[in-house]
Amino acid sequence: MGGGVTVQIYTGGFDSAPEPLDIPSILKKLEKIRQRANIAGVMIGWSPNADIGAIAGFLRRHGIGVYLWLPVFSGWDGLSPLMGGQGRPAEQGYLAEKGERFDFGCPANPENVRHVIRIFEERYAAGPYDGIFLDKIRFPSFISGIQPVLTCFCPHCRPLHGISERFEPRGGENPLGITAYEGLRYTLADEALAGLFAYKSEAVTASAAVLSGYFRKRGYKVGLDLFAPFLSYFVGQDYGKLAPYADFIKPMFYRKTNAPAGIPFELDMYAAAFGGSPQEIEGRGRYLLKTLQTSGIGMDFINREIAGIREIAGDVKLYAGIEVNYHERVAPVTARYIQENVTGIKNADGIALSWDLCSTPGQNLDAALMYIKQ
Numbered sequence: 001m002g003g004g005v006t007v008q009i010y011t012g013g014f015d016s017a018p019e020p021l022d023i024p025s026i027l028k029k030l031e032k033i034r035q036r037a038n039i040a041g042v043m044i045g046w047s048p049n050a051d052i053g054a055i056a057g058f059l060r061r062h063g064i065g066v067y068l069w070l071p072v073f074s075g076w077d078g079l080s081p082l083m084g085g086q087g088r089p090a091e092q093g094y095l096a097e098k099g100e101r102f103d104f105g106c107p108a109n110p111e112n113v114r115h116v117i118r119i120f121e122e123r124y125a126a127g128p129y130d131g132i133f134l135d136k137i138r139f140p141s142f143i144s145g146i147q148p149v150l151t152c153f154c155p156h157c158r159p160l161h162g163i164s165e166r167f168e169p170r171g172g173e174n175p176l177g178i179t180a181y182e183g184l185r186y187t188l189a190d191e192a193l194a195g196l197f198a199y200k201s202e203a204v205t206a207s208a209a210v211l212s213g214y215f216r217k218r219g220y221k222v223g224l225d226l227f228a229p230f231l232s233y234f235v236g237q238d239y240g241k242l243a244p245y246a247d248f249i250k251p252m253f254y255r256k257t258n259a260p261a262g263i264p265f266e267l268d269m270y271a272a273a274f275g276g277s278p279q280e281i282e283g284r285g286r287y288l289l290k291t292l293q294t295s296g297i298g299m300d301f302i303n304r305e306i307a308g309i310r311e312i313a314g315d316v317k318l319y320a321g322i323e324v325n326y327h328e329r330v331a332p333v334t335a336r337y338i339q340e341n342v343t344g345i346k347n348a349d350g351i352a353l354s355w356d357l358c359s360t361p362g363q364n365l366d367a368a369l370m371y372i373k374q
């Protein structure tokens with residue numbers, strides 16, 4: 001593993017009060033990281049009211065890029081939502097902790113892209129940022145069931161309507177009819193369903209192109225927060241198509257996160273989305289792993305995923321996202337786990353120390369820094 005890292009600092013959601021930031025502690029941690037590793041960028045977001053002046057000043061003095069961490073299709077009022085059949089909303093929305101929202105606006109609706117740009121211009125453009133880090137630039141995953149994955153029924157998503165109405169998940173362990181996983185894409189027995197996911201990746205790519213163009217024109221670097229490839233297929237994130245629009249990408253290899261984007265969590269939600277007995281649900285998870293030609297999500301599999309990204313994503317910088325923060329239930333991250341990641345990940349440009357420096361205990365940070373080679 002090379003010595004590059006990126007760092008994330010969560011300052012609170014858009015509507016909620018900013019998180020109380022312990023600035024001296026944050027600066028101390030950043031200094032510690034700086035002495036040990038080359039910090040390629042620090043992503044800070046996305047409370048518009050957080051006072052980040054001292055942090056930005058520190059990063060500036062040391063020539064470290066300051067990125068605004070900005071969610072795209074979730075986290076804002078005023079986004080046109082995904083539409084379910086018969087005009088019903090497509091999803092209940094999943095509420096995470098700390099005011100973070102997971103209800104989605106439709107990525108195919110250009111008005112939603114314009115909405116996010118408007119919010120940026122009104123609330124963030126005057127901030128001390130050199131770059132933008134786009135999070136939640138995707139369709140929803142299986143966390144609210146299968147329906148939000150099969151939608152959207154909005155006028156922009158017309159190509160999906162027929163497929164969504166007609167598709168019935170198969171019974172048994174392989175509801176989507178997956179026949180292979182190759183080149184970071186699944187092969188599906190049902191061509192129409194494959195078309196649905198292809199459409200989603202085109203819609204997300206088109207939005208990424210507009211956003212990236214907007215920000216690059218104004219001199220900002222662009223980073224993308226992406227699902228692990230084998231999950232990204234289901235939410236419309238195609239690494240090969242998205243890479244040209246990013247200066248760096250961060251695949252989220254969160255093997256300890258029991259929340260959206262966390263690998264065990266998303267796998268469970270996929271398996272449970274189609275209902276059935278506990279045995280059936282378990283069988284579905286096992287079947288997906290079998291398709292991925294692995295018995296579990298360990299370092300070998302993660303490195304295969306990175307190799308797959310390298311094959312299709314050109315020379316975009318890749319920072320492998322691993323958790324270093326700790327939360328008893330949501331992120332039970334140990335020093336041992338961090339060591340396994342930092343020493344085990346191959347062929348990345350660095351590690352994205354995720355997903356919040358403020359809730360990263362000293363021993364976890366030490367574990368990461370100990371094994372990062374300078």
Ligand SMILES: [Zn+2]
Pocket residue numbers: 082083106107108109152153154155156157
């Ligand atoms: Zn739509």
